[in-house]
Amino acid sequence: MKFFRSQPDILITGLAKTGTTILFSRIRESVSPRPLTFFEPTTAEELNQILKQGKRKSTLTKCLAGHVMDKADIVSGFTHPLLIIRDPRDQFVSEMLYEFFTLYKNRDVEGYRAAASLLEQKVAHPEQRSCRCLFAEIASLAIKQPVHYSLISLLAEKYQNLEQYRDAIDPFVVKYEDIIDDNLAPLAAYLGVKTILPAEVDPEVTRVRRTSGYGEWRQWFTPEDVEEFESELGEMMRRHGYGTCELPQRQVIPAETSLDYIRQFLPES
Numbered sequence: 001m002k003f004f005r006s007q008p009d010i011l012i013t014g015l016a017k018t019g020t021t022i023l024f025s026r027i028r029e030s031v032s033p034r035p036l037t038f039f040e041p042t043t044a045e046e047l048n049q050i051l052k053q054g055k056r057k058s059t060l061t062k063c064l065a066g067h068v069m070d071k072a073d074i075v076s077g078f079t080h081p082l083l084i085i086r087d088p089r090d091q092f093v094s095e096m097l098y099e100f101f102t103l104y105k106n107r108d109v110e111g112y113r114a115a116a117s118l119l120e121q122k123v124a125h126p127e128q129r130s131c132r133c134l135f136a137e138i139a140s141l142a143i144k145q146p147v148h149y150s151l152i153s154l155l156a157e158k159y160q161n162l163e164q165y166r167d168a169i170d171p172f173v174v175k176y177e178d179i180i181d182d183n184l185a186p187l188a189a190y191l192g193v194k195t196i197l198p199a200e201v202d203p204e205v206t207r208v209r210r211t212s213g214y215g216e217w218r219q220w221f222t223p224e225d226v227e228e229f230e231s232e233l234g235e236m237m238r239r240h241g242y243g244t245c246e247l248p249q250r251q252v253i254p255a256e257t258s259l260d261y262i263r264q265f266l267p268e269s
């Protein structure tokens with residue numbers, strides 16, 4: 001087990017929609033004295049500057065994995081690197097719905113309404129359209145051109161890169177599901193704190209929060225989705241304890257984590 005030097009440098013990373021923001025908020029409240037915080041730096045220069053500041057005071061940094069996976073030499077300077085892993089099936093649903101934020105940023109009212117109509121059909125009849133196809137349709141509206149790639153294949157490639165990063169850095173791995181279940185005693189011990197305190201994310205990033213739970217993918221997926229995930233990510237899921245399971249006979253997609261969630265992204269007309 002690592003122990004803090006007088007000025008620990010904590011780096012949280014993970015793929016998008018895996019809980020990096022809420023873990024950042026919780027650790028910020030748990031480490032005393034409160035560390036200097038850095039939210040989503042993207043360049044090697046920024047990371048090096050954080051490490052320089054860490055010589056005088058403890059730091060807490062949150063980065064998306066894509067911005068650090070090619071910077072292992074810099075990341076190795078952080079005393080406490082953390083990596084978040086999430087069930088990629090839940091992650092898929094979250095990323096799909098976050099496409100509505102792109103429509104919001106583009107002020108695309110027409111595209112939003114078309115995408116919302118597709119989502120309404122999915123919520124009404126979960127079994128009739130695969131999430132794979134639904135993502136392609138919503139993403140096509142968001143970027144205004146046909147999407148010819150599979151998000152499932154893209155996730156598989158991202159997790160492959162993440163495994164290489166893990167081998168190179170040997171970070172402390174935190175499962176998203178353990179954050180939700182508050183099963184964070186091992187993390188607290190690693191960080192040298194008594195407990196990981198509860199915390200709310202900052203108001204300016206509350207849009208990232210959707211379910212505060214896990215396993216809802218079962219209500220969304222069709223057998224086609226399950227089969228493709230098994231083909232592309234089955235080995236990775238089993239390695240991290242995400243087993244397969246049967247879909248429920250009657251699927252119900254909650255409005256609060258689907259239609260209600262996307263209303264915050266309705267562009268101003």
